[in-house]
Amino acid sequence: MDDFEGLVALVTGGASGIGAATAAHLQERGARVAVLDRDPAGAPDGVLALGCDITDSGAVDLAVASVVDRLGGLDVVVNNAGIGATGDVAGNDDAEWARVLDVNVTGMARVSRAALPHLRASRHAAVVNMCSAVAFVGVRQRALYSASKGAVLALTLAMAADHAADGIRVNAVAPGTADTPWVGRLLAAADDPEAAAEALRRRQPIGRLVTAGEVAHAIASLASPSAASITGTVLRVDGGMTTLRL
Structure with missing residues:
Protein backbone atom coordinates (compact mmCIF):
# COMPACT_ATOMS: atom_id res chain seq x y z
CA MET A 1 0.00 0.00 0.00
CA ASP A 2 1.19 3.52 -0.76
CA ASP A 3 -1.65 5.62 0.66
CA PHE A 4 0.82 7.75 2.66
CA GLU A 5 3.02 8.55 -0.33
CA GLY A 6 4.14 12.19 -0.14
CA LEU A 7 3.00 12.62 3.47
CA VAL A 8 5.07 13.29 6.59
CA ALA A 9 4.19 11.49 9.82
CA LEU A 10 5.48 12.08 13.33
CA VAL A 11 5.27 9.32 15.96
CA THR A 12 6.01 10.04 19.61
CA GLY A 13 7.45 7.22 21.67
CA GLY A 14 8.43 5.70 18.35
CA ALA A 15 11.61 3.87 19.36
CA SER A 16 9.98 0.80 20.93
CA GLY A 17 6.80 -1.23 21.17
CA ILE A 18 3.68 0.09 19.46
CA GLY A 19 5.38 3.33 18.49
CA ALA A 20 8.21 1.60 16.64
CA ALA A 21 5.77 -0.76 14.92
CA THR A 22 3.68 2.24 13.85
CA ALA A 23 6.65 4.17 12.52
CA ALA A 24 7.78 1.16 10.49
CA HIS A 25 4.27 0.50 9.18
CA LEU A 26 3.71 4.10 8.09
CA GLN A 27 7.08 4.08 6.35
CA GLU A 28 6.16 0.88 4.52
CA ARG A 29 3.01 2.61 3.29
CA GLY A 30 4.96 5.49 1.79
CA ALA A 31 5.24 8.10 4.54
CA ARG A 32 8.35 10.02 5.44
CA VAL A 33 8.46 9.33 9.17
CA ALA A 34 9.96 11.13 12.14
CA VAL A 35 10.19 9.61 15.61
CA LEU A 36 10.38 11.55 18.86
CA ASP A 37 11.60 9.58 21.86
CA ARG A 38 13.63 10.23 24.99
CA ASP A 39 15.95 7.49 23.73
CA PRO A 40 15.56 7.25 19.94
CA ALA A 41 18.19 4.52 19.53
CA GLY A 42 15.61 1.79 18.85
CA ALA A 43 13.75 3.68 16.11
CA PRO A 44 13.23 1.77 12.83
CA ASP A 45 15.82 2.16 10.10
CA GLY A 46 15.12 4.94 7.65
CA VAL A 47 13.15 7.25 9.94
CA LEU A 48 14.25 10.63 11.23
CA ALA A 49 14.90 9.82 14.90
CA LEU A 50 15.07 12.75 17.32
CA GLY A 51 15.64 12.76 21.05
CA CYS A 52 12.82 14.63 22.78
CA ASP A 53 11.18 14.67 26.20
CA ILE A 54 7.51 15.53 25.64
CA THR A 55 7.25 17.00 29.14
CA ASP A 56 9.52 19.85 27.96
CA SER A 57 7.56 22.41 25.91
CA GLY A 58 10.68 24.02 24.48
CA ALA A 59 12.12 20.68 23.39
CA VAL A 60 8.81 19.72 21.75
CA ASP A 61 8.60 22.98 19.83
CA LEU A 62 12.17 22.61 18.58
CA ALA A 63 11.69 18.96 17.60
CA VAL A 64 8.49 19.60 15.65
CA ALA A 65 10.10 22.56 13.88
CA SER A 66 13.07 20.34 12.99
CA VAL A 67 10.79 17.65 11.55
CA VAL A 68 9.01 20.20 9.37
CA ASP A 69 12.29 21.75 8.23
CA ARG A 70 13.99 18.45 7.42
CA LEU A 71 11.06 16.51 5.96
CA GLY A 72 9.19 19.35 4.31
CA GLY A 73 5.97 19.56 6.30
CA LEU A 74 3.76 17.62 8.67
CA ASP A 75 0.56 15.76 7.84
CA VAL A 76 0.08 13.05 10.47
CA VAL A 77 0.75 13.08 14.22
CA VAL A 78 0.59 9.87 16.24
CA ASN A 79 0.56 10.74 19.95
CA ASN A 80 1.80 7.40 21.22
CA ALA A 81 4.30 8.29 23.97
CA GLY A 82 3.09 7.30 27.40
CA ILE A 83 4.02 5.68 30.68
CA GLY A 84 2.21 3.23 32.93
CA ALA A 85 1.33 3.09 36.61
CA THR A 86 -0.02 0.41 38.92
CA GLY A 87 -2.00 0.63 42.13
CA ASP A 88 -5.41 1.61 43.43
CA VAL A 89 -6.36 5.25 44.02
CA ALA A 90 -4.12 5.35 47.10
CA GLY A 91 -1.26 3.52 45.44
CA ASN A 92 0.54 6.49 43.89
CA ASP A 93 1.67 9.70 45.57
CA ASP A 94 1.00 13.20 44.26
CA ALA A 95 4.30 13.33 42.41
CA GLU A 96 3.49 10.14 40.49
CA TRP A 97 0.01 11.40 39.62
CA ALA A 98 1.55 14.60 38.29
CA ARG A 99 4.23 12.72 36.33
CA VAL A 100 1.89 10.26 34.60
CA LEU A 101 -0.69 12.90 33.69
CA ASP A 102 2.08 15.19 32.45
CA VAL A 103 3.37 12.53 30.03
CA ASN A 104 0.13 10.80 29.02
CA VAL A 105 -2.16 13.82 28.71
CA THR A 106 -0.35 17.15 28.80
CA GLY A 107 2.46 15.74 26.67
CA MET A 108 -0.09 14.85 24.02
CA ALA A 109 -1.39 18.42 24.13
CA ARG A 110 2.13 19.87 23.85
CA VAL A 111 2.93 17.90 20.71
CA SER A 112 -0.46 18.62 19.14
CA ARG A 113 -0.14 22.32 19.94
CA ALA A 114 3.29 22.52 18.28
CA ALA A 115 2.04 20.59 15.25
CA LEU A 116 -1.21 22.52 14.79
CA PRO A 117 -0.01 25.30 12.44
CA HIS A 118 1.60 22.73 10.17
CA LEU A 119 -1.40 20.41 10.21
CA ARG A 120 -3.64 23.31 9.20
CA ALA A 121 -1.49 23.67 6.07
CA SER A 122 -1.94 19.99 5.10
CA ARG A 123 -4.64 18.65 2.79
CA HIS A 124 -4.59 15.31 4.63
CA ALA A 125 -4.10 16.29 8.26
CA ALA A 126 -4.74 13.61 10.86
CA VAL A 127 -3.99 13.08 14.54
CA VAL A 128 -4.25 9.69 16.23
CA ASN A 129 -4.03 9.56 20.02
CA MET A 130 -3.16 6.48 22.05
CA CYS A 131 -6.04 5.66 24.37
CA SER A 132 -6.65 2.32 26.11
CA ALA A 133 -9.32 -0.23 26.91
CA VAL A 134 -9.10 0.94 30.52
CA ALA A 135 -10.85 4.16 29.49
CA PHE A 136 -13.98 2.02 29.00
CA VAL A 137 -13.78 -0.79 31.56
CA GLY A 138 -12.59 -0.88 35.15
CA VAL A 139 -9.42 -2.91 35.69
CA ARG A 140 -7.96 -3.57 39.13
CA GLN A 141 -4.78 -1.77 40.19
CA ARG A 142 -4.81 0.73 37.32
CA ALA A 143 -6.44 3.83 38.89
CA LEU A 144 -3.90 6.44 37.79
CA TYR A 145 -3.26 4.91 34.38
CA SER A 146 -7.02 4.59 33.76
CA ALA A 147 -7.56 8.22 34.75
CA SER A 148 -4.94 9.33 32.24
CA LYS A 149 -6.47 7.31 29.42
CA GLY A 150 -9.98 8.50 30.25
CA ALA A 151 -8.59 12.01 29.84
CA VAL A 152 -7.12 11.03 26.46
CA LEU A 153 -10.57 9.87 25.34
CA ALA A 154 -12.13 13.21 26.32
CA LEU A 155 -9.24 15.15 24.80
CA THR A 156 -9.60 13.30 21.50
CA LEU A 157 -13.28 14.19 21.19
CA ALA A 158 -12.65 17.82 22.13
CA MET A 159 -9.82 18.13 19.61
CA ALA A 160 -11.94 16.55 16.90
CA ALA A 161 -14.66 19.12 17.52
CA ASP A 162 -12.26 22.05 17.73
CA HIS A 163 -10.36 21.27 14.55
CA ALA A 164 -12.96 19.83 12.18
CA ALA A 165 -13.25 23.25 10.54
CA ASP A 166 -9.46 23.28 10.09
CA GLY A 167 -9.64 20.07 8.09
CA ILE A 168 -7.79 18.14 10.80
CA ARG A 169 -9.21 14.75 11.70
CA VAL A 170 -8.61 13.55 15.27
CA ASN A 171 -9.19 9.97 16.35
CA ALA A 172 -7.85 7.51 18.91
CA VAL A 173 -6.94 3.85 19.16
CA ALA A 174 -7.74 1.98 22.38
CA PRO A 175 -5.72 -1.23 22.67
CA GLY A 176 -6.39 -3.95 25.17
CA THR A 177 -3.42 -5.54 26.91
CA ALA A 178 -0.69 -5.54 24.29
CA ASP A 179 2.54 -7.44 24.01
CA THR A 180 4.83 -4.47 24.70
CA PRO A 181 8.02 -3.89 26.71
CA TRP A 182 6.01 -2.26 29.53
CA VAL A 183 3.75 -5.30 29.91
CA GLY A 184 6.84 -7.50 29.76
CA ARG A 185 8.35 -5.59 32.67
CA LEU A 186 5.13 -5.92 34.67
CA LEU A 187 5.12 -9.66 34.14
CA ALA A 188 8.78 -10.00 35.02
CA ALA A 189 8.13 -8.27 38.34
CA ALA A 190 5.18 -10.52 39.24
CA ASP A 191 5.50 -13.20 41.92
CA ASP A 192 4.46 -15.80 39.33
CA SER A 221 -6.14 2.97 9.04
CA LEU A 222 -7.42 6.00 10.95
CA ALA A 223 -4.63 8.28 9.73
CA SER A 224 -4.90 7.30 6.08
CA PRO A 225 -6.35 9.80 3.57
CA SER A 226 -8.73 6.97 2.65
CA ALA A 227 -10.43 7.53 6.04
CA ALA A 228 -11.27 11.14 5.20
CA SER A 229 -14.73 11.02 6.82
CA ILE A 230 -13.60 9.47 10.10
CA THR A 231 -13.09 11.88 12.99
CA GLY A 232 -13.99 11.80 16.67
CA THR A 233 -13.78 8.00 16.64
CA VAL A 234 -12.10 5.65 19.10
CA LEU A 235 -11.14 2.33 17.51
CA ARG A 236 -10.89 -0.47 20.05
CA VAL A 237 -8.16 -3.02 19.31
CA ASP A 238 -8.71 -5.07 22.43
CA GLY A 239 -9.60 -8.62 21.48
CA GLY A 240 -13.15 -7.97 22.65
CA MET A 241 -12.03 -7.02 26.17
CA THR A 242 -14.40 -4.07 26.57
CA THR A 243 -17.46 -5.36 24.70
CA LEU A 244 -17.65 -9.16 24.93
CA ARG A 245 -18.46 -11.47 27.82
CA LEU A 246 -17.98 -15.14 26.92
Missing part, protein backbone atom coordinates in the same frame (compact mmCIF):
# COMPACT_ATOMS: atom_id res chain seq x y z
CA PRO A 193 5.11 -14.36 35.84
CA GLU A 194 3.51 -17.25 33.97
CA ALA A 195 0.32 -17.12 36.06
CA ALA A 196 0.19 -13.35 35.58
CA ALA A 197 0.63 -13.75 31.82
CA GLU A 198 -2.15 -16.33 31.69
CA ALA A 199 -4.46 -13.98 33.62
CA LEU A 200 -3.81 -11.23 31.06
CA ARG A 201 -4.53 -13.61 28.19
CA ARG A 202 -7.77 -14.80 29.79
CA ARG A 203 -8.93 -11.19 30.23
CA GLN A 204 -9.27 -10.85 26.45
CA PRO A 205 -11.90 -13.01 24.70
CA ILE A 206 -9.53 -13.90 21.83
CA GLY A 207 -7.30 -15.58 24.42
CA ARG A 208 -4.06 -13.76 23.69
CA LEU A 209 -2.42 -10.37 23.95
CA VAL A 210 -2.85 -7.78 21.22
CA THR A 211 0.25 -7.39 19.05
CA ALA A 212 2.05 -4.12 18.39
CA GLY A 213 1.60 -4.70 14.65
CA GLU A 214 -2.17 -4.95 15.01
CA VAL A 215 -2.31 -1.63 16.83
CA ALA A 216 -0.02 -0.05 14.22
CA HIS A 217 -2.37 -1.20 11.45
CA ALA A 218 -5.35 0.36 13.25
CA ILE A 219 -3.48 3.65 13.71
CA ALA A 220 -2.57 3.77 10.03
Whole structure:
Protein backbone atom coordinates (compact mmCIF):
# COMPACT_ATOMS: atom_id res chain seq x y z
CA MET A 1 0.00 0.00 0.00
CA ASP A 2 1.19 3.52 -0.76
CA ASP A 3 -1.65 5.62 0.66
CA PHE A 4 0.82 7.75 2.66
CA GLU A 5 3.02 8.55 -0.33
CA GLY A 6 4.14 12.19 -0.14
CA LEU A 7 3.00 12.62 3.47
CA VAL A 8 5.07 13.29 6.59
CA ALA A 9 4.19 11.49 9.82
CA LEU A 10 5.48 12.08 13.33
CA VAL A 11 5.27 9.32 15.96
CA THR A 12 6.01 10.04 19.61
CA GLY A 13 7.45 7.22 21.67
CA GLY A 14 8.43 5.70 18.35
CA ALA A 15 11.61 3.87 19.36
CA SER A 16 9.98 0.80 20.93
CA GLY A 17 6.80 -1.23 21.17
CA ILE A 18 3.68 0.09 19.46
CA GLY A 19 5.38 3.33 18.49
CA ALA A 20 8.21 1.60 16.64
CA ALA A 21 5.77 -0.76 14.92
CA THR A 22 3.68 2.24 13.85
CA ALA A 23 6.65 4.17 12.52
CA ALA A 24 7.78 1.16 10.49
CA HIS A 25 4.27 0.50 9.18
CA LEU A 26 3.71 4.10 8.09
CA GLN A 27 7.08 4.08 6.35
CA GLU A 28 6.16 0.88 4.52
CA ARG A 29 3.01 2.61 3.29
CA GLY A 30 4.96 5.49 1.79
CA ALA A 31 5.24 8.10 4.54
CA ARG A 32 8.35 10.02 5.44
CA VAL A 33 8.46 9.33 9.17
CA ALA A 34 9.96 11.13 12.14
CA VAL A 35 10.19 9.61 15.61
CA LEU A 36 10.38 11.55 18.86
CA ASP A 37 11.60 9.58 21.86
CA ARG A 38 13.63 10.23 24.99
CA ASP A 39 15.95 7.49 23.73
CA PRO A 40 15.56 7.25 19.94
CA ALA A 41 18.19 4.52 19.53
CA GLY A 42 15.61 1.79 18.85
CA ALA A 43 13.75 3.68 16.11
CA PRO A 44 13.23 1.77 12.83
CA ASP A 45 15.82 2.16 10.10
CA GLY A 46 15.12 4.94 7.65
CA VAL A 47 13.15 7.25 9.94
CA LEU A 48 14.25 10.63 11.23
CA ALA A 49 14.90 9.82 14.90
CA LEU A 50 15.07 12.75 17.32
CA GLY A 51 15.64 12.76 21.05
CA CYS A 52 12.82 14.63 22.78
CA ASP A 53 11.18 14.67 26.20
CA ILE A 54 7.51 15.53 25.64
CA THR A 55 7.25 17.00 29.14
CA ASP A 56 9.52 19.85 27.96
CA SER A 57 7.56 22.41 25.91
CA GLY A 58 10.68 24.02 24.48
CA ALA A 59 12.12 20.68 23.39
CA VAL A 60 8.81 19.72 21.75
CA ASP A 61 8.60 22.98 19.83
CA LEU A 62 12.17 22.61 18.58
CA ALA A 63 11.69 18.96 17.60
CA VAL A 64 8.49 19.60 15.65
CA ALA A 65 10.10 22.56 13.88
CA SER A 66 13.07 20.34 12.99
CA VAL A 67 10.79 17.65 11.55
CA VAL A 68 9.01 20.20 9.37
CA ASP A 69 12.29 21.75 8.23
CA ARG A 70 13.99 18.45 7.42
CA LEU A 71 11.06 16.51 5.96
CA GLY A 72 9.19 19.35 4.31
CA GLY A 73 5.97 19.56 6.30
CA LEU A 74 3.76 17.62 8.67
CA ASP A 75 0.56 15.76 7.84
CA VAL A 76 0.08 13.05 10.47
CA VAL A 77 0.75 13.08 14.22
CA VAL A 78 0.59 9.87 16.24
CA ASN A 79 0.56 10.74 19.95
CA ASN A 80 1.80 7.40 21.22
CA ALA A 81 4.30 8.29 23.97
CA GLY A 82 3.09 7.30 27.40
CA ILE A 83 4.02 5.68 30.68
CA GLY A 84 2.21 3.23 32.93
CA ALA A 85 1.33 3.09 36.61
CA THR A 86 -0.02 0.41 38.92
CA GLY A 87 -2.00 0.63 42.13
CA ASP A 88 -5.41 1.61 43.43
CA VAL A 89 -6.36 5.25 44.02
CA ALA A 90 -4.12 5.35 47.10
CA GLY A 91 -1.26 3.52 45.44
CA ASN A 92 0.54 6.49 43.89
CA ASP A 93 1.67 9.70 45.57
CA ASP A 94 1.00 13.20 44.26
CA ALA A 95 4.30 13.33 42.41
CA GLU A 96 3.49 10.14 40.49
CA TRP A 97 0.01 11.40 39.62
CA ALA A 98 1.55 14.60 38.29
CA ARG A 99 4.23 12.72 36.33
CA VAL A 100 1.89 10.26 34.60
CA LEU A 101 -0.69 12.90 33.69
CA ASP A 102 2.08 15.19 32.45
CA VAL A 103 3.37 12.53 30.03
CA ASN A 104 0.13 10.80 29.02
CA VAL A 105 -2.16 13.82 28.71
CA THR A 106 -0.35 17.15 28.80
CA GLY A 107 2.46 15.74 26.67
CA MET A 108 -0.09 14.85 24.02
CA ALA A 109 -1.39 18.42 24.13
CA ARG A 110 2.13 19.87 23.85
CA VAL A 111 2.93 17.90 20.71
CA SER A 112 -0.46 18.62 19.14
CA ARG A 113 -0.14 22.32 19.94
CA ALA A 114 3.29 22.52 18.28
CA ALA A 115 2.04 20.59 15.25
CA LEU A 116 -1.21 22.52 14.79
CA PRO A 117 -0.01 25.30 12.44
CA HIS A 118 1.60 22.73 10.17
CA LEU A 119 -1.40 20.41 10.21
CA ARG A 120 -3.64 23.31 9.20
CA ALA A 121 -1.49 23.67 6.07
CA SER A 122 -1.94 19.99 5.10
CA ARG A 123 -4.64 18.65 2.79
CA HIS A 124 -4.59 15.31 4.63
CA ALA A 125 -4.10 16.29 8.26
CA ALA A 126 -4.74 13.61 10.86
CA VAL A 127 -3.99 13.08 14.54
CA VAL A 128 -4.25 9.69 16.23
CA ASN A 129 -4.03 9.56 20.02
CA MET A 130 -3.16 6.48 22.05
CA CYS A 131 -6.04 5.66 24.37
CA SER A 132 -6.65 2.32 26.11
CA ALA A 133 -9.32 -0.23 26.91
CA VAL A 134 -9.10 0.94 30.52
CA ALA A 135 -10.85 4.16 29.49
CA PHE A 136 -13.98 2.02 29.00
CA VAL A 137 -13.78 -0.79 31.56
CA GLY A 138 -12.59 -0.88 35.15
CA VAL A 139 -9.42 -2.91 35.69
CA ARG A 140 -7.96 -3.57 39.13
CA GLN A 141 -4.78 -1.77 40.19
CA ARG A 142 -4.81 0.73 37.32
CA ALA A 143 -6.44 3.83 38.89
CA LEU A 144 -3.90 6.44 37.79
CA TYR A 145 -3.26 4.91 34.38
CA SER A 146 -7.02 4.59 33.76
CA ALA A 147 -7.56 8.22 34.75
CA SER A 148 -4.94 9.33 32.24
CA LYS A 149 -6.47 7.31 29.42
CA GLY A 150 -9.98 8.50 30.25
CA ALA A 151 -8.59 12.01 29.84
CA VAL A 152 -7.12 11.03 26.46
CA LEU A 153 -10.57 9.87 25.34
CA ALA A 154 -12.13 13.21 26.32
CA LEU A 155 -9.24 15.15 24.80
CA THR A 156 -9.60 13.30 21.50
CA LEU A 157 -13.28 14.19 21.19
CA ALA A 158 -12.65 17.82 22.13
CA MET A 159 -9.82 18.13 19.61
CA ALA A 160 -11.94 16.55 16.90
CA ALA A 161 -14.66 19.12 17.52
CA ASP A 162 -12.26 22.05 17.73
CA HIS A 163 -10.36 21.27 14.55
CA ALA A 164 -12.96 19.83 12.18
CA ALA A 165 -13.25 23.25 10.54
CA ASP A 166 -9.46 23.28 10.09
CA GLY A 167 -9.64 20.07 8.09
CA ILE A 168 -7.79 18.14 10.80
CA ARG A 169 -9.21 14.75 11.70
CA VAL A 170 -8.61 13.55 15.27
CA ASN A 171 -9.19 9.97 16.35
CA ALA A 172 -7.85 7.51 18.91
CA VAL A 173 -6.94 3.85 19.16
CA ALA A 174 -7.74 1.98 22.38
CA PRO A 175 -5.72 -1.23 22.67
CA GLY A 176 -6.39 -3.95 25.17
CA THR A 177 -3.42 -5.54 26.91
CA ALA A 178 -0.69 -5.54 24.29
CA ASP A 179 2.54 -7.44 24.01
CA THR A 180 4.83 -4.47 24.70
CA PRO A 181 8.02 -3.89 26.71
CA TRP A 182 6.01 -2.26 29.53
CA VAL A 183 3.75 -5.30 29.91
CA GLY A 184 6.84 -7.50 29.76
CA ARG A 185 8.35 -5.59 32.67
CA LEU A 186 5.13 -5.92 34.67
CA LEU A 187 5.12 -9.66 34.14
CA ALA A 188 8.78 -10.00 35.02
CA ALA A 189 8.13 -8.27 38.34
CA ALA A 190 5.18 -10.52 39.24
CA ASP A 191 5.50 -13.20 41.92
CA ASP A 192 4.46 -15.80 39.33
CA PRO A 193 5.11 -14.36 35.84
CA GLU A 194 3.51 -17.25 33.97
CA ALA A 195 0.32 -17.12 36.06
CA ALA A 196 0.19 -13.35 35.58
CA ALA A 197 0.63 -13.75 31.82
CA GLU A 198 -2.15 -16.33 31.69
CA ALA A 199 -4.46 -13.98 33.62
CA LEU A 200 -3.81 -11.23 31.06
CA ARG A 201 -4.53 -13.61 28.19
CA ARG A 202 -7.77 -14.80 29.79
CA ARG A 203 -8.93 -11.19 30.23
CA GLN A 204 -9.27 -10.85 26.45
CA PRO A 205 -11.90 -13.01 24.70
CA ILE A 206 -9.53 -13.90 21.83
CA GLY A 207 -7.30 -15.58 24.42
CA ARG A 208 -4.06 -13.76 23.69
CA LEU A 209 -2.42 -10.37 23.95
CA VAL A 210 -2.85 -7.78 21.22
CA THR A 211 0.25 -7.39 19.05
CA ALA A 212 2.05 -4.12 18.39
CA GLY A 213 1.60 -4.70 14.65
CA GLU A 214 -2.17 -4.95 15.01
CA VAL A 215 -2.31 -1.63 16.83
CA ALA A 216 -0.02 -0.05 14.22
CA HIS A 217 -2.37 -1.20 11.45
CA ALA A 218 -5.35 0.36 13.25
CA ILE A 219 -3.48 3.65 13.71
CA ALA A 220 -2.57 3.77 10.03
CA SER A 221 -6.14 2.97 9.04
CA LEU A 222 -7.42 6.00 10.95
CA ALA A 223 -4.63 8.28 9.73
CA SER A 224 -4.90 7.30 6.08
CA PRO A 225 -6.35 9.80 3.57
CA SER A 226 -8.73 6.97 2.65
CA ALA A 227 -10.43 7.53 6.04
CA ALA A 228 -11.27 11.14 5.20
CA SER A 229 -14.73 11.02 6.82
CA ILE A 230 -13.60 9.47 10.10
CA THR A 231 -13.09 11.88 12.99
CA GLY A 232 -13.99 11.80 16.67
CA THR A 233 -13.78 8.00 16.64
CA VAL A 234 -12.10 5.65 19.10
CA LEU A 235 -11.14 2.33 17.51
CA ARG A 236 -10.89 -0.47 20.05
CA VAL A 237 -8.16 -3.02 19.31
CA ASP A 238 -8.71 -5.07 22.43
CA GLY A 239 -9.60 -8.62 21.48
CA GLY A 240 -13.15 -7.97 22.65
CA MET A 241 -12.03 -7.02 26.17
CA THR A 242 -14.40 -4.07 26.57
CA THR A 243 -17.46 -5.36 24.70
CA LEU A 244 -17.65 -9.16 24.93
CA ARG A 245 -18.46 -11.47 27.82
CA LEU A 246 -17.98 -15.14 26.92
